[in-house]
Amino acid sequence: MGISVIGEKCTGCKKCEAACPFGQIEVIDKKAVIQEGCTLCGACHEACEVGAIEVERPILQGASDLDTYRGVFVFAEQREGELRSCTLELLGEGRKLADKLGQELAAVLLGDEVEDLCPLLVAHGADKVYLARNSNLRFYQTESYAAVLTAVISQYRPSIFLFGATTTGRDLAPRVAARVRTGLTADCTSLDIEEETGLLLQTRPAWGGNIMATIKTVNHRPQMATVRPKVMKKPEPYPDRKGKVIHIPIKVNPKGMKTTLLEVIKSREQTISLEEAEIIVSGGRGLQSAENFKVVEELAQVLAAAVGASRPVVDSGWKSHPYQVGQTGKTVQPKIYIACGISGAVQHRVGMESSETIVAINKDPDAPIMQIADYAVVGDLFQVVPELIKVIKSRTKKGESRKNLT
Amino acid sequence: MRIIVCVKQVPDIAEMEKMETDPKTGTIIREGMPAIVNPFDEYALEEAVTWKEKQEGEVIAISMGPPQAEDALVKCLSMGADRAILLSDRDFAGSDTMATTYTLARAIGEIGDFDLVLCGQQAIDGDTAQVGPMLAEHLHIPQITYVNRIEVEGKHVVATREVEDGYEVIRCRMPLLLTVVKGINVPRVPTYSSLSEAMDKEIPIWTAEDLDVERDRLGLPGSPTAVTRIWYPVPRTGGQVLTGEPPELAERVAQVLLNILQG
Ligand SMILES: Cc1cc2nc3c(=O)[nH]c(=O)nc-3n(C[C@H](O)[C@H](O)[C@H](O)COP(=O)(O)OP(=O)(O)OC[C@H]3O[C@@H](n4cnc5c(N)ncnc54)[C@H](O)[C@@H]3O)c2cc1C
Numbered sequence: 001m002g003i004s005v006i007g008e009k010c011t012g013c014k015k016c017e018a019a020c021p022f023g024q025i026e027v028i029d030k031k032a033v034i035q036e037g038c039t040l041c042g043a044c045h046e047a048c049e050v051g052a053i054e055v056e057r058p059i060l061q062g063a064s065d066l067d068t069y070r071g072v073f074v075f076a077e078q079r080e081g082e083l084r085s086c087t088l089e090l091l092g093e094g095r096k097l098a099d100k101l102g103q104e105l106a107a108v109l110l111g112d113e114v115e116d117l118c119p120l121l122v123a124h125g126a127d128k129v130y131l132a133r134n135s136n137l138r139f140y141q142t143e144s145y146a147a148v149l150t151a152v153i154s155q156y157r158p159s160i161f162l163f164g165a166t167t168t169g170r171d172l173a174p175r176v177a178a179r180v181r182t183g184l185t186a187d188c189t190s191l192d193i194e195e196e197t198g199l200l201l202q203t204r205p206a207w208g209g210n211i212m213a214t215i216k217t218v219n220h221r222p223q224m225a226t227v228r229p230k231v232m233k234k235p236e237p238y239p240d241r242k243g244k245v246i247h248i249p250i251k252v253n254p255k256g257m258k259t260t261l262l263e264v265i266k267s268r269e270q271t272i273s274l275e276e277a278e279i280i281v282s283g284g285r286g287l288q289s290a291e292n293f294k295v296v297e298e299l300a301q302v303l304a305a306a307v308g309a310s311r312p313v314v315d316s317g318w319k320s321h322p323y324q325v326g327q328t329g330k331t332v333q334p335k336i337y338i339a340c341g342i343s344g345a346v347q348h349r350v351g352m353e354s355s356e357t358i359v360a361i362n363k364d365p366d367a368p369i370m371q372i373a374d375y376a377v378v379g380d381l382f383q384v385v386p387e388l389i390k391v392i393k394s395r396t397k398k399g400e401s402r403k404n405l406t
Numbered sequence: 407m408r409i410i411v412c413v414k415q416v417p418d419i420a421e422m423e424k425m426e427t428d429p430k431t432g433t434i435i436r437e438g439m440p441a442i443v444n445p446f447d448e449y450a451l452e453e454a455v456t457w458k459e460k461q462e463g464e465v466i467a468i469s470m471g472p473p474q475a476e477d478a479l480v481k482c483l484s485m486g487a488d489r490a491i492l493l494s495d496r497d498f499a500g501s502d503t504m505a506t507t508y509t510l511a512r513a514i515g516e517i518g519d520f521d522l523v524l525c526g527q528q529a530i531d532g533d534t535a536q537v538g539p540m541l542a543e544h545l546h547i548p549q550i551t552y553v554n555r556i557e558v559e560g561k562h563v564v565a566t567r568e569v570e571d572g573y574e575v576i577r578c579r580m581p582l583l584l585t586v587v588k589g590i591n592v593p594r595v596p597t598y599s600s601l602s603e604a605m606d607k608e609i610p611i612w613t614a615e616d617l618d619v620e621r622d623r624l625g626l627p628g629s630p631t632a633v634t635r636i637w638y639p640v641p642r643t644g645g646q647v648l649t650g651e652p653p654e655l656a657e658r659v660a661q662v663l664l665n666i667l668q669g
């Protein structure tokens with residue numbers, strides 16, 4: 001285990017110096033020299049264009065070493081200084097796993113001016129928060145975040161590391177897993193500890209939910225998994241819980257990175273993301289036109305729901321691709337999924353079948369969606385949906401949102 | 407410009423409901439289930455071919471899988487790939503995403519220099535979306551995932567990626583790896599003549615022998631994750647059927663919604 005600079009290859013270009021998030025490389029006499037505090041994060045190796053830096057991490061094969069990896073770590077995902085709700089769900093789940101193992105639960109938080117989030121993480125179950133604060137960590141970027149997490153793993157050796165299966169988690173976790181050479185299970189819907197072995201049991205759907213599989217990472221650490229948002233319950237916060245914040249000293253030089261984030265564009269159309277929505281109102285070819293699709297949007301609006309669509313709606317250009325639910329779109333799991341004018345082809349069903357309650361409005365009682373809906377409403381959507389909007393509106397006070405209904 | 411596209415052959419789940427289940431075990435009898443090119447990989451291939459046509463260069467499709475995966479590569483050739491390579495060996499069987507990407511990375515190493523590696527967002531059988539980022543790490547190149555737009559500017563790529571609440575625009579010098587989403591393009595449909603031409607092309611099969619690999623990192627033994635149990639969930643069944651006049655239906659649906667939201 002260790003890091004070495006191959007003298008003949010090193011050109012003294014200083015790219016590694018700029019890339020090291022921990023300030024542990026100095027170019028002296030045109031050769032890179034690694035300092036004591038190296039965390040083996042691998043950022044220099046990534047940045048080096050002549051292959052002069054080699055990082056060797058221990059590869060875990062022997063059972064004796066495995067026990068030295070302890071604790072459950074959770075990647076605390078934030079966007080613009082706000083915690084993603086999946087982070088709290090992960091803390092709730094992580095707490096249960098940590099208690100079963102008799103080990104600690106830690107949150108790993110990266111960002112700029114995010115220290116306010118630490119008490120929130122502790123209140124939701126974290127014993128420790130590892131905090132890397134830097135203005136260059138304000139936005140998620142694969143390179144910088146992967147380097148910090150690799151360093152955290154090398155130094156603190158967690159037994160389990162969990163991520164939300166969001167676009168960020170699914171971009172970051174595999175990069176880190178490959179770098180530390182461990183296993184990663186995608187998009188888990190249930191986690192547990194195997195009693196005899198203390199191993200993490202990671203259960204996930206495959207083939208669009210037609211098969212379930214339980215997966216273990218036996219000889220490698222950490223045991224890494226991404227977890228599907230909305231599946232685990234958010235824990236009750238205890239504001240009096242005590243926890244420790246550990247600062248990870250970090251300096252990120254954007255010049256040391258190969259990618260540049262030019263722009264972050266907020267979508268003005270969809271304010272509620274499909275993956276995190278409690279309610280989704282989805283429309284299909286039964287709507288017949290982009291103009292007609294507005295009725296779906298209006299229902300969504302009065303319910304404070306997100307809008308979804310079947311593939312023909314997207315292929316006809318009534319809605320853009322991020323709205324598509326299904327095999328070649330999003331997999332969603334809301335409390336309520338309302339399908340309007342959708343037949344429920346298998347490619348659509350695999351994306352929404354695990355919704356808690358399915359309401360289908362369709363004039364064809366034999367449509368496949370009607371066979372899986374909890375409430376199969378047989379009727380013309382152009383009559384039923386406007387009526388439904390009226391009823392919901394009448395129960396909502398003026399200017400108030402659905403929340404006031406509940 | 408040399409572009410490598412990673413392609414996986416996947417079972418066609420549309421056929422799944424027509425499949426018979428084994429009356430004893432309740433498992434699906436998979437034999438004979440038709441296979442297709444992973445839909446997301448068609449977008450990756452289309453994007454590669456489009457850029458090749460604009461910039462000149464070469465598109466190489468590469469797939470790891472059983473011998474039948476050759477069919478997927480024939481389709482890629484018919485869609486405009488210049489050549490295709492199949493990685494197939496008993497020793498590759500049972501690979502998880504780590505072993506798969508290790509093998510793919512070594513094969514790409516054999517191919518030599520490249521500007522872009524393109525993958526689909528995810529494969530519809532495993533749905534992991536892990537192969538792209540892991541492969542990029544093994545190749546020591548940056549990655550941009552969930553890309554719905556690619557611009558090539560000299561030696562750089564400017565890519566737009568879809569995130570939950572919008573888009574991110576990222577610039578990166580080549581070489582790099584991109585995974586693409588559905589919205590990026592409309593894949594061309596092979597013609598009869600492009601298909602028959604593709605069928606005449608030779609698709610070399612590379613085995614572990616042909617790659618500079620550590621054997622213990624291949625296949626099932628080289629995979630850090632292990633599947634310990636597989637089962638088939640009970641399929642979802644229907645509930646209440648509501649019929650009647652629209653106002654009455656609306657009233658009942660509203661009540662259902664309110665009950666759930668208040669419950
Ligand atoms: C590789 C592949 C990937 C795919 N991926 C996806 C995917 O990700 N997502 C997806 O959705 N599809 C996907 N599809 C397409 C899928 O197979 C179906 O074609 C599609 O889901 C059908 O959409 P639909 O239900 O809106 O349209 P249709 O099947 O045409 O259904 C329309 C429904 O509306 C009803 N209807 C019509 N008028 C009214 C009315 N006035 N009132 C009430 N009901 C009415 C009809 O009875 C009918 O059931 C994919 C296909 C392939 C081959």
Ligand SMILES: Nc1ncnc2c1ncn2[C@@H]1O[C@H](COP(=O)(O)O)[C@@H](O)[C@H]1O
Nearest residue numbers: 412413470525526528529534535536537
């Ligand atoms: N066996 C394979 N051979 C070639 N490419 C693959 C293979 N498996 C996955 N890929 C590529 O990686 C992408 C993501 O796959 P996955 O991580 O399995 O969801 C796919 O869209 C393909 O581009």
